[in-house]
Amino acid sequence: MPEGTAFKQVDEKHVSVEVELMLWSPKFDLVALSNVQGEVVLHRLSWQKVWLVAPPAEEVKVTALAWRPDGKVLAAGYTCGKINLYDIENSEVLTTLELPGEVTCMSWITQSLPEGSTWSPDPYDDDNAAVYLPKLQPLNKSYGTLTKGTSVEENVEDKKKLNDQKELNLLLAGCGGKELHMFAYGVYPIGDGVITGSPIHNAQLKQIHSAEISQNLHTVSMVIELAKGDTQEQEFSIMTFDTRLLSSRYRELRILALKCGQIATLMGYLQQTIQQMSEAWEDILMEMDSKLLKFAGEKRKTGTSTVSNDFLELLMFGTPSPELQAFLLHELTEKGLKNLGHSIETSYSNIQKLVVQHLQVVSQAILYHLSDLRGMSTWYEKFGVLGMHTEKIQEAVTAVGSFVLKTSEIQQVIDNSIKNFKAFFRWLYVVILRLSNEKPPAELSKMTQHDINFVAEFLRDNFAHFTLDNHDEDDISISDLMDDHSSKSGFKLEKVGQYLKREDLHYPPTVTSNPWVQFQKGCFHLKDTDILYPVQNTKSLVQLLDILLEAIHSALSRPSMVIGSSFECLSSRHLFTLTKQDGDSDLKPKVCQFTSNEGQCLYTVYTMERLPSETLIILRHSTQGGSVHCEAVAVKFGEIAHRSVDTSGQEDLERCSKHRLQDVGYYDERTLSLLLVEENEDESPVLVQLALAVIPDSMYTTVPPDGSIQGFSLNAIDIGEKLESQSYKRLENMKAHSFSVSGTRKTAIVLFSSKRRVRIFLMDAEEEEDDEDEADETGDLTEADISGVQVGEGDTSGAPDGDFDMSRAHEGNGLMQVEEGDSEGQEDKENLNFLSPSTDRGQSS
Incomplete structure (x- = not known):
């Protein structure tokens, strides 16, 4: 982390329905949430609600979220196998994709260009069909009349929001049909039915937990779960595929x-x-x-x-x-x-x-x-x-x-x-x-x-x-x-x-x-x-x-x-085996995958046990076409010094000898974000920015292309004492469930264990603002926050300032629209424009 970087808490908010998934927009100060009712909700950084959409059917839940790299389209995957692509301006469904089973994971990446080069359609010209074809006229709502009705959609020429797309981007989705599906621009299928290969160790494929394609389009990596007959064991493996047909004909x-x-x-x-x-x-x-x-x-x-x-x-x-x-x-x-x-x-x-x-x-x-x-x-x-x-x-x-x-x-x-x-x-x-x-x-x-x-x-x-x-x-x-x-x-x-x-x-x-x-x-x-x-x-x-x-x-x-049939399986490595237990919590083993263009490698970060976990495994695969090279290292979380001030004003050091990993997320190519909990009675959470450069290359161990990583002797490194004081923050008066971070927007949101309360942080605040941070961390809401939050946790009688009042909302096509009486929400609905970065970063609602 750069010197002088600190974390600043900017808000703490309640939500009326338990949150399950959170994902920051890569371009704008927006966060997408899904809740236990299957709804998708979009909030600003100030926690002003933008829109809410209901699930496509009853008893349907959201299982995955993904943003298009330009931040203008949000994809939501459901248990019914549907993927809806929502326009962030008005929550309109731009495209509906139908998969043969429950959506289990999604990721949306854009192709990276060689360093120093700019995008160009050469040797082909851009499509000039609009020059020769007449423009489509908007269709009217008023069927069966000769009067001019209000148009259903003004921009019928670009209904799927594709006209401004330049570099190729791909949406990857795993489904309960045990297949990986790929969609160019989230619209056109280019890899349907990618089977993860033949059964491994006489086990049957159960689920795809994560899938990622390298930004040079050379390699696809998938973390899959296998089940051995009627046993209580769950095997997790990682498979790597060569996708050079995509990179050669992008x-x-x-x-x-x-x-x-x-x-x-x-x-x-x-x-x-x-x-x-x-x-x-x-x-x-x-x-x-x-x-x-x-x-x-x-x-x-x-x-x-x-x-x-x-x-x-x-x-x-x-x-x-x-x-x-x-x-x-x-x-x-x-x-x-x-x-x-x-x-x-x-x-x-x-x-x-x-x-x-x-x-x-x-x-x-x-x-x-x-x-x-x-x-x-x-x-x-x-x-x-x-x-x-x-x-x-x-x-x-x-x-x-x-x-x-x-x-x-x-x-x-x-x-x-x-x-x-x-x-x-x-x-x-x-x-x-x-x-x-x-x-x-x-x-x-x-x-x-x-x-x-x-x-x-x-x-x-x-x-x-x-x-x-x-x-x-x-x-x-x-x-x-x-x-x-x-x-x-x-x-x-x-x-x-x-x-x-x-x-x-x-x-x-x-x-x-x-x-x-x-x-x-x-x-x-x-x-x-x-x-x-x-x-x-x-x-x-x-x-x-x-x-x-x-x-x-x-x-x-x-x-x-x-x-899809051109993808060639390069390697298959067993990660770990997990035994089912009665009363398992929803905190399953965590998997996170991302690409590093600088190192020309694809990272797979995972835990080998249910959360919270003592160890984090980091794998890095080469993204050079046809390469099976893979290295791994184990990360431990020991003693981390926490700076605190006692009543006499003297600075003291509080130390916890051991921490466990509660959640991990991708921040940028050089940094991982970690949510740790202290191994003590309080289980206080710690927000950590882990620079990958802290782990020297000599600590990585080359692993064979086929075999088990769990039984392989990996080097372990304790990163506790290697952390700089400005790269972590102890979160007072809370128990954390999970978090979501965005490196491009330099923001983080931490979900309480109740799943009905969140804290929002800026990750690039200056050190001189630390005093204000200390006051925010006491857990007491400021006067501005009290005016914005009128309900307690679990109380749905009111709504946050700027949010939709569900009792006064109109329901149409799954979209909750604000009545005219809600002036702030109405103004937000009518004037919503995310085509430039938000200017309200760091402000309370």
């Missing part, structure tokens, strides 16, 4: 991940658009279909003319039959017809707007990006080696092309339906007014030959399908006619809704007379070409969406399997 992997992330964003937008189309569609026309069927059945029984003939005679001669006149006046009515026409026009206009402004734009954008990927896949040495398969991507391109053609088809169907419905209902409205001895408006009473043709086409297309030739008139019912789609019995005035159902079209458009279709049938060379997209004439829009999703998933998931 530029190509970056391009592929960002491109696939953009496609995933567009796919989500596409699905939301179709959802809004379904909500905008109204089934009011089914009521008219039912009335027409009933009318047709009555005419059939009387043996008179058909419905189609009645309407045609009315159109040509202007005189309705008695049955048709009664039907128009008593069944449809003037008011019913006006409401029907208005609903149809509103519904169809909204669907048409969604198709033209959103659906066609986004589907063409997906087609553009997939075509890019298809071109990249043909360069095998760069992209094909990562698993990009040209034929699979071409299948996805073909599926999207057919979908684009279907969007044009539904647009034409809507356009024709609107014109025909307007002409038909306008004509019927005038007829009903005249039959009611009312004078129709002058602008409606005139019909041109063009209008008559529209009505005639409408009658031909919608009424000519009705027939009872295949049914016994004594047994037929109206419900049978409406359900019998195979024989096309009944009236089908509405032809748009069939495109929004997961079934074949009942009335597909006729394309046999289309000149282009006739040309294709006569040209055999065009049947198997990739240039022309097949027309799926009988498929609905939703069916083609399912085909599209499956084809894209098949094409884009293949690189993940190829990359």
Whole structure:
């Protein structure tokens, strides 16, 4: 630690729910917490609550937290196997990853560049798709209306927050499925199904406790737990994998991940658009279909003319039959017809707007990006080696092309339906007014030959399908006619809704007379070409969406399997064996892994017993590709001098001959943070900054690539007397459970053993502030703290100043939003901006 460094307590706060996990942001003065209720809570350094999100389902707990290296996205892993990526600005779920089992560990690292070099996309250019593609328009919340609604999201182009990502970063997640999963930028899977190898010593893999990839992308290290049959023994081992395919193709992997992330964003937008189309569609026309069927059945029984003939005679001669006149006046009515026409026009206009402004734009954008990927896949040495398969991507391109053609088809169907419905209902409205001895408006009473043709086409297309030739008139019912789609019995005035159902079209458009279709049938060379997209004439829009999703998933998931299978196991070392005990506490053996770029090694720090532990083992693996070199040293915690002042003002030395390790965390490449407890009745905690340079290289012992470290003779070093006075601090009046530190923000938070109280420290305070520190450590809250904390430990009747009052909060999508009455919380919610470092460090709330 640098000279003059000290620890300063800046706050002590209560929490209403027991805390389980804590993790500082790497870039901002923010700390993420998870509690026993499965909630994720974000706090400022001043302990002002930013937001809270509920678990994705009941009885689901948070098992791991990880920050994206830029600090703008927080990943939370759950017992149900989900990983949600939250935007820190508004707690919105940017991405949900589904793993086949409980998430057991997570880490998020960014690739390190060689010293002195700066990031550059060379030899490739950055994606310039935005230059050629139209910008996506925000979708509105107000489904089924023509009014301008509040947009669901303004930045639909960058829904997953990837546009500002430069260097490659990887999210590693272990799951209960006994596999390691890797995601580039936390979005695109690049290492699914990485099995930790064959069983070791006839044991079965139980859990992955920790996983870390070196920042040069050469090595992955995993600490795993093995179970031997029905025995009470738990074996812990460490496995190292060679991942040089990632390091040799990181530029190509970056391009592929960002491109696939953009496609995933567009796919989500596409699905939301179709959802809004379904909500905008109204089934009011089914009521008219039912009335027409009933009318047709009555005419059939009387043996008179058909419905189609009645309407045609009315159109040509202007005189309705008695049955048709009664039907128009008593069944449809003037008011019913006006409401029907208005609903149809509103519904169809909204669907048409969604198709033209959103659906066609986004589907063409997906087609553009997939075509890019298809071109990249043909360069095998760069992209094909990562698993990009040209034929699979071409299948996805073909599926999207057919979908684009279907969007044009539904647009034409809507356009024709609107014109025909307007002409038909306008004509019927005038007829009903005249039959009611009312004078129709002058602008409606005139019909041109063009209008008559529209009505005639409408009658031909919608009424000519009705027939009872295949049914016994004594047994037929109206419900049978409406359900019998195979024989096309009944009236089908509405032809748009069939495109929004997961079934074949009942009335597909006729394309046999289309000149282009006739040309294709006569040209055999065009049947198997990739240039022309097949027309799926009988498929609905939703069916083609399912085909599209499956084809894209098949094409884009293949690189993940190829990359995962390329990992080669270099070594497997047994760490230690632990015997299960009745009443085991939640303080399990601790594991911490991190990379040192200076030493080109990956550190694994762990304890061989339940916490608190007497010994800490430090392993360092070489991160040079293919290397199996590993060194280890044991660290003991003996006597540490504590400076205190007695009542007479004389400085005295209090000494404890032995300490145990309660928790360990990564501070920076040169420093470990330790939480020790004195081995006495008080068990007072001690916060320690251990510089790795204190342990000389000569103390490390080389361990074999295969074998047991537990039985290996390691050198042990007592770091108690090697600690400088400014590198540790005794924490008065508390019993500690765990802690979390951040080297980039130089902060620490210590959790009390009750898990409902925390102390916050600055790790870089100047020595002249020590007097203030001594006052803070008495355990008494200052006047400012009392104003900020109105509840005692375990009392949930109040809430800290600036926190959300749960009794006055609105619940929506799992996010607790502050009411207008909570001015401080509301201001925090509206003005939240973490794109610059926080300015409130060291201030009490």
